[in-house]
Amino acid sequence: MDRTIVHMDLDTFFVSCERLLHSELKGMPLIIGGHSDRGVVASCSYEARYFGVRSAMPIKWHYNCVRRQKYCVAIWNCIAISRKS
Numbered sequence: 746m747d748r749t750i751v752h753m754d755l756d757t758f759f760v761s762c763e764r765l766l767h768s769e770l771k772g773m774p775l776i777i778g779g780h781s782d783r784g785v786v787a788s789c790s791y792e793a794r795y796f797g798v799r800s801a802m803p804i805k806w807h808y809n810c811v812r813r814q815k816y817c818v819a820i821w822n823c824i825a826i827s828r829k830s
Contacts, residue, residue: 756800759788763820776819778804 759777764770774793778786784804 757788757790760790770818773818774798776804778819780804780819 760775763775763777772792773790774796775790776786776793776798777788778784782805786798786800786802786804788800789798
């Protein structure tokens with residue numbers, strides 16, 4: 746029996762869902778995650794990665810940077826959007 750291994754990069758899945766609904770976000774640095782004290786970055790765009798943002802990092806670090814420097818668009822709690830897509 747032949748086996749096939751498929752690797753899919755789903756790090757930007759939530760970003761893609763959000764950009765499908767809001768085309769104005771295309772090309773912008775985008776962070777998606779929860780905004781509680783224990784929240785993490787669920788997904789980030791490749792543009793946001795340029796600024797050092799990575800998936801699974803504490804959102805608190807980046808939330809403060811976003812508010813102070815305004816280089817990224819942050820979207821909180823978009824799980825319902827991905828269920829529609």
